[in-house]
Amino acid sequence: xxxxxxxxxxxxxxxxxxxxxxxxxxxxxxxxxxxxxxxxxxxxxxxxxxxxxxxxxxxxxxxxxxxxxxxxxxxxxxxxxxxxxxxxxxxxxxxxxxxxxxxxxxxxxxxxxxxxxxxxxxxxxxxxxxxxxxxxxxxxxxxxxxxxxxxxxxxxxxxxxxxxxxxxxxxxxxxxxxxxxxxxxxxxxxxxxxxxxxxxxxxxxxxxxxxxxxxxxxxxxxxxxxxxxxxxxxxxxxxxxxxxxxxxxxxxxxxxxxxxxxxxxxxxxxxxxxxxxxxxxxxxxxxxxxxxxxxxxxxxxxxxxxxxxxxxxxxxxxxxxxxxxx
Amino acid sequence: xxxxxxxxxxxxxxxxxxxxxxxxxxxxxxxxxxxxxxxxxxxxxxxxxxxxxxxxxxxxxxxxxxxxxxxxxxxxxxxxxxxxxxxxxxxxxxxxxxxxxxxxxxxxxxxxxxxxxxxxxxxxxxxxxxxxxxxxxxxxxxxxxxxxxxxxxxxxxxxxxxxxxxxxxxxxxxxxxxxxxxxxxxxxxxxxxxxxxxxxxxxxxxxxxxxxxxxxxxxxxxxxxxxxxxxxxxxxxxxxxxxxxxxxxxxxxxxxxxxxxxxxxxxxxxxxxxxxxxxxxxxxxxxxxxxxxxxxxxxxxxxxxxxxxxxxxxxxxxxxxxxxxxxx
Numbered sequence: 057x058x059x060x061x062x063x064x065x066x067x068x069x070x071x072x073x074x075x076x077x078x079x080x081x082x083x084x085x086x087x088x089x090x091x092x093x094x095x096x097x098x099x100x101x102x103x104x105x106x107x108x109x110x111x112x113x114x115x116x117x118x119x120x121x122x123x124x125x126x127x128x129x130x131x132x133x134x135x136x137x138x139x140x141x142x143x144x145x146x147x148x149x150x151x152x153x154x155x156x157x158x159x160x161x162x163x164x165x166x167x168x169x170x171x172x173x174x175x176x177x178x179x180x181x182x183x184x185x186x187x188x189x190x191x192x193x194x195x196x197x198x199x200x201x202x203x204x205x206x207x208x209x210x211x212x213x214x215x216x217x218x219x220x221x222x223x224x225x226x227x228x229x230x231x232x233x234x235x236x237x238x239x240x241x242x243x244x245x246x247x248x249x250x251x252x253x254x255x256x257x258x259x260x261x262x263x264x265x266x267x268x269x270x271x272x273x274x275x276x277x278x279x280x281x282x283x284x285x286x287x288x289x290x291x292x293x294x295x296x297x298x299x300x301x302x303x304x305x306x307x308x309x310x311x312x313x314x315x316x317x318x319x320x321x322x323x324x325x326x327x328x329x330x331x332x333x334x335x336x337x338x339x340x341x342x343x344x345x346x347x348x349x350x351x352x353x354x355x356x357x358x359x360x361x362x363x364x365x366x367x368x369x370x371x372x373x374x375x376x377x378x379x380x381x382x
Numbered sequence: 383x384x385x386x387x388x389x390x391x392x393x394x395x396x397x398x399x400x401x402x403x404x405x406x407x408x409x410x411x412x413x414x415x416x417x418x419x420x421x422x423x424x425x426x427x428x429x430x431x432x433x434x435x436x437x438x439x440x441x442x443x444x445x446x447x448x449x450x451x452x453x454x455x456x457x458x459x460x461x462x463x464x465x466x467x468x469x470x471x472x473x474x475x476x477x478x479x480x481x482x483x484x485x486x487x488x489x490x491x492x493x494x495x496x497x498x499x500x501x502x503x504x505x506x507x508x509x510x511x512x513x514x515x516x517x518x519x520x521x522x523x524x525x526x527x528x529x530x531x532x533x534x535x536x537x538x539x540x541x542x543x544x545x546x547x548x549x550x551x552x553x554x555x556x557x558x559x560x561x562x563x564x565x566x567x568x569x570x571x572x573x574x575x576x577x578x579x580x581x582x583x584x585x586x587x588x589x590x591x592x593x594x595x596x597x598x599x600x601x602x603x604x605x606x607x608x609x610x611x612x613x614x615x616x617x618x619x620x621x622x623x624x625x626x627x628x629x630x631x632x633x634x635x636x637x638x639x640x641x642x643x644x645x646x647x648x649x650x651x652x653x654x655x656x657x658x659x660x661x662x663x664x665x666x667x668x669x670x671x672x673x674x675x676x677x678x679x680x681x682x683x684x685x686x687x688x689x690x691x692x693x694x695x696x697x698x699x700x701x702x703x704x705x706x707x708x709x710x
Contacts, residue, residue, distance in 0.1 A: 123515060170697060175705040177654045179459060179515060183641055184696040191689030198686070297637065305519055318513050350534060354527025361520040364512050 069315015070327035076313065077334035084337050087344040094219050100340070101221040102213050102289055104333040108227055109282030110303050111310035111332040112235065112325045113164075113275040118311050120268045121251040121320025122171060122178040126186030127279045128304030130163045132295055133193040134283025139202025139293025142284070149205045157280050163189055164276015168269040186304075193295040200294035209288035223285065227329065230281055235325045238274060247271040251320025309360040310335050335359070405651025405703045409666035412699070416673045424680065434559065440672035441565035442550075442623050443642055444665070448572050449616030450643040451664045452609045455576075457589045457656025458507055458514035460613045462499055463643055465525035467636030470496045470618025471625035472529055475540040488543045489622055496618020497611050499525055504607030514610075533633070542625040550626030561623060568616070573661045585609060589656030645696045646671045651703070 064071075084100070085092040110127050117124040134156050141152030163185070170181045216222050238244040246267025249257035257264050282303075287293060308318075314331025316323025339356050342349070420427035446463060453460045460466075474492030477484045499521055506517035552560045576582035584605045587595040596602045620639070625631045650667030652659025674695060678688045 170701075174697075174701050176697070176700050177706070180644060180648055180654055180700065181697065183644065184693040184700075186693070187641055187689045187696075188693035191686045191691075191693065194684075194686035194689065198684075298634070301637075305523060308516060308519060312516070318516060350531055351527075353530045354524065357520065357523030357525075357527040360523050361517075364516045364520050365506065365510060 067324075067327075069322075070324055070330065073314040073327045073330035073334060077330045077337065080334050080337040080341065084341055084344060087341075089344075094215060098213075098215055098221045098223075100337065101224050103340075104336045105223045105227045106282055106286055106289065107303065107306055107310060107332040107336055108329045109230070109278050109285060110307040111314065111328040112230070113278035113282070114304075114307035114311050115314070115316050115323065115325045115328040116238075116247070116271040116275040116278070117178070118316050118318060119251045119320060119323065120247045120271050121254070122268070122272070123308075123318075124164075124167060124182050124272065124275055125179060125304055126163070126167060126182040126189055127275065127307055128300035128302065129186040129189040129193070130160055130276055130279040131283045131286065131303050132300035133163065133189045133196075134160050134280040135286045136193040136196040136202070136293040136295050138284050138287035139204060140196060142204050142208070142287060144205065149208055152205075153284065156284050157277060160280020160283065161273055161277040164279070165269070165273040167276065168272030171272065172265050172268050186300075190295065190297060190300060193300075197293045197295045200292055200296075202293040204287050204291050206291065209291060212285070212288050226285070230278070231326065231329070234274060234278065238270070239324065243267045243270040248321055251322075253321070305360070306335060306356070307332075309356075309363055312363050312366075403651045403660060403663060405649075406660065406663040406666055408699075408703055409650055409663060409670055413666060413670050413673060416670070416677060420673070420677050420680070423677070434557075434562075436669075436672055436676055438559040438561050439676070440668050441559075441561040442620055442627065443639065443646060443672060444565040444668045445568055445623065446617050446620035446639050447643040447646040447664055447668050448568055448661075449613030451647045451650075451652055451659065451661065452572070452585065453514070453613045454644070454647050454652055454654060455585050455589045455656055455659055456606055456609055457592075458606070458610075459644070459654075460500075460503065460518050460610065460617075461515060461640065462503060462518040462522040462525065462614070463617050463640045464634075464636035465522045465529065466496045466499050466614050466617035467621035467624065467639055468529060468631065468633065469499060469525050470621030471542075471631035471635060472533065472621075473618075474546060474622045475542050475625055475631045476532075478543040478546075479540045485543045485545070489545060489549075489619075492622045492625075493615050493618050496621070497615040499618075500611040500614020501607065503614060504610030507610060508603040508606035529633075541630045542622075542628075546622055546626030547629060548626070550623045561627070564623070569661060569665065576661060581605060581608070586657055589653075589658070591657075641692070641696075642671045642675075649696070649699050655706070 081100075085096060088096055090096050110131055113127045113130075114124060117127075137159055138152065138156045141155050142149055143152065167182055167185055170176055170185065171178045174181070212222050212226060214222050216225060239248075242263065243266055246257065246262045246264050247270065249260075249262045250264040250268050254264060310332035311323070311328045312318065312331070313334055314323065314327035314329070316328055316331075335356075338359055339352060342352055342355055347355075417427060426432055446467065450460055450463065470492040473495040474488045477491045478488040502521050503514070503518050506512045506521070507514045510517075548560065549564060550561050554560050554563060576585065584595060584600045584602070587598070587600060588602050588605060592602050617636075621631070621636060624635055628635070646667035647659070647664050648654055648667070649670055650659065650663030650665070652663060674692070675688070678691060683691070
């Protein structure tokens with residue numbers, strides 16, 4: 057096989073997610089009353105990147121064959137924290153941003169430490185830490201409120217040169233600064249190896265513990281970027297249990313749509329980003345077709361159900377029944 | 383749960399202690415510790431009325447945790463508990479609005495809806511081989527969507543039937559709340575199923591190694607599906623009882639039961655990887671969680687503090703005895 061065919065096989069999930077997203081977005085804009093304008097694209101991208109950041113965070117953990125059910129709560133916690141700290145003069149704002157991102161990194165590191173060094177199951181451990189993070193968020197913001205540096209917020213949720221949504225540029229920057237170096241580093245490869253076969257990776261001397269720890273910690277950081285963006289988008293902090301839970305759920309849906317294997321070791325954050333954008337666009341399709349917004353949760357749930365059932369097609373390729381049982 | 387019944391208490395105790403799971407003993411020790419701490423705070427903690435009240439509150443969680451335990455014993459997890467509970471409560475209350483026949487069918491129909499959710503979960507996990515964590519999250523979202531469409535986004539106006547209220551708050555035997563009796567009956571049935579039937583042994587077998595269970599002739603997929611259906615049904619029944627207790631259903635009534643039900647099972651020494659655990663441990667876990675919640679609310683801890691203490695206690699206790707073996 058030629059090199060490009062290997063590349064194509066590796067990127068199949070990502071390209072499929074890109075394809076779904078493009079088709080959905082074309083349907084969306086062609087039926088939108090305002091059509092394909094800079095405004096429509098800006099609003100769509102602002103909503104989309106929130107989920108894209110959380111989905112990237114989920115991808116990092118899912119690649120290690122784990123799961124982080126606290127991403128939505130880290131997202132909520134950093135949103136509440138940003139509504140206190142990211143305010144005032146330039147330097148104060150900068151420190152606020154650093155503090156918020158640092159908090160996210162710390163939350164992720166705590167998850168990683170409990171799962172890897174405490175040897176607890178990721179599901180139970182992250183549900184429990186998620187409760188803690190939500191409790192802290194509720195302490196910070198018992199009622200919705202707070203404010204944010206509006207100049208920065210408007211700059212990052214506005215448009216660059218009048219056409220390109222600034223949020224997409226930030227997303228691209230985060231991909232280039234966090235994801236690309238991580239996935240090419242030894243730690244990133246270790247995270248993939250740990251997800252693919254932890255025992256084999258351990259036997260080959262791959263630093264699986266450090267790799268997994270880095271994945272969990274960076275997941276916290278990425279969720280914090282999402283929380284920061286939510287603050288820029290809404291100008292307030294709000295410790296909403298339902299919204300945090302919904303983001304956790306949607307991040308899993310986006311990861312699945314983006315071709316990342318839930319059994320670990322396969323997929324990329326780029327795919328998850330397109331999965332997130334596609335998921336958001338599908339959810340918004342209801343609005344352009346004038347459905348009652350009440351139907352949106354059901355619609356999104358059904359899409360989620362279909363998306364996760366798609367993986368079952370792989371069963372048709374199984375020759376030996378014993379391979380049903382992993 | 384297979385202690386011998388021959389011999390006096392003196393002859394039984396050492397054997398009982400020798401056989402008992404250290405996790406179960408730790409959980410019971412923590413219950414005693416919590417009661418002791420509570421009694422330092424207020425005398426009324428050790429009064430029979432208070433303890434019976436706690437047992438009654440615990441029985442709702444106990445019914446839900448029973449189903450969760452069955453699924454966790456398989457090495458799976460059921461994250462659709464929140465909306466299975468709400469669906470059970472809402473559908474039972476909704477049917478009750480359709481005349482006398484509706485009132486009679488309210489409880490069975492509520493449970494039936496929960497079983498339906500469980501069957502979808504079971505088909506996804508057993509036949510489509512979707513990870514249980516994912517498919518149950520998805521069915522939870524669909525159930526939520528259905529209920530939002532049905533209720534219009536508000537808590538429904540229908541109220542629970544007299545039978546539901548009687549089951550949750552009545553006293554068939556003077557002094558013992560009905561909810562506690564129901565929990566005891568369901569618990570006894572679960573102990574019987576787990577220890578005395580081939581289905582129960584199959585559940586433990588699949589939890590240990592599904593491949594081995596399959597090769598020894600167990601229809602593992604059917605067992606997994608039935609287990610999920612039972613879990614869904616018990617969650618919905620818990621919802622029915624809760625609706626009877628609060629006399630109506632509410633939108634997010636089930637949210638408060640997901641983490642506690644998993645925590646109760648896991649704190650009771652059942653391995654989250656499946657195949658190991660006893661119902662006695664789950665009972666201890668349920669009582670432990672309920673006491674913890676009660677003490678936090680008696681101390682007038684705000685919701686935020688409760689969530690934090692709760693998460694920290696669960697992680698701390700799991701670190702004490704729930705750790706996976708180190709890789710070698």
